Amino acid sequence: MDLGLVGKVAIVTGGASGGRGENMAVRLLEEGCSVMVADRNPQRNGELVGRLEQYGEVAGHVSDVSTADFAEPLAAATVERFGGIDVVINNAATYPSRPWNEYTLEEWDRTIDTNLRSLFLMSKATVPHIAARGGGSIVNIGSITLALGMAHILPSVTSKGGISGFTRAPASEVGQQ
Numbered sequence: 001m002d003l004g005l006v007g008k009v010a011i012v013t014g015g016a017s018g019g020r021g022e023n024m025a026v027r028l029l030e031e032g033c034s035v036m037v038a039d040r041n042p043q044r045n046g047e048l049v050g051r052l053e054q055y056g057e058v059a060g061h062v063s064d065v066s067t068a069d070f071a072e073p074l075a076a077a078t079v080e081r082f083g084g085i086d087v088v089i090n091n092a093a094t095y096p097s098r099p100w101n102e103y104t105l106e107e108w109d110r111t112i113d114t115n116l117r118s119l120f121l122m123s124k125a126t127v128p129h130i131a132a133r134g135g136g137s138i139v140n141i142g143s144i145t146l147a148l149g150m151a152h153i154l155p156s157v158t159s160k161g162g163i164s165g166f167t168r169a170p171a172s173e174v175g176q177q
Contacts, residue, residue: 006032008136009082011074013065013122014092016044020141021091022051029055033087036078040064057082065092065118066110071125078129085129086136090119093141093156100154108155115159119166140167 010028015021015037025035025048034057039045042062049060061077063070078085094114096107119140130136143160150157 003031005087008033008086009036009078009084010034010087010089011036011038011078011085011122011126012089012091013038013063013074013118015039015060016041016048017092021089022048024089024091025052025058026055028087028089029058032056034058034082036061036074036081038063038065038070038074038092040066065122066094066113068121070118071121074122075125075129084133085126086133088122088126088130088136088138090122090138090140092118093143093159095153095156097152099152103155111155112159112162115156116162116166119163123170142167 005028010033012021012025012028012035015025016039021037021039025037028035029052035052036059037045037048037052038061039048040063045060045062049058052058059081061074063074075085092114094111096103096111123138126138130138140163142163143156145153145157145160
């Protein structure tokens with residue numbers, strides 16, 4: 001099935017941190033996309049880019065999505081390398097595990113920043129580039145943990161609930177819900 005992705009440019013955050021990001025990047029490359037994979041670990045990111053080169057045009061960018069200043073440089077590097085942005089896969093996530101009342105405020109904030117705030121920052125940084133190319137897609141990866149209310153991952157469950165709201169509100173503003 002042709003997904004209409006030939007010649008498109010995609011960003012995958014959290015690309016090198018687990019199988020899901022890598023699998024999405026491979027699929028996008030197989031469909032003809034150029035892909036920028038972003039991860040906070042330079043070694044893992046470099047290794048991933050090396051593995052993916054066999055599938056198509058790929059580059060890597062070291063980005064820690066839990067920081068406030070990651071999105072603009074990632075978007076700029078993607079546009080510089082590939083000429084634009086059509087698709088964003090907000091895949092980066094963290095799932096620290098402990099009883100809910102043992103989390104520190106720092107752990108809570110890092111999880112919310114990684115799993116939820118990063119979507120807002122990536123969307124703000126990439127929507128102008130997506131619009132300049134006539135439109136595209138932003139895919140926010142949620143989790144079934146929200147429905148299950150899983151124990152010992154309260155900040156992750158909370159952030160994944162926020163992803164649902166974050167995805168629906170902007171979509172309703174642009175008529176895509």
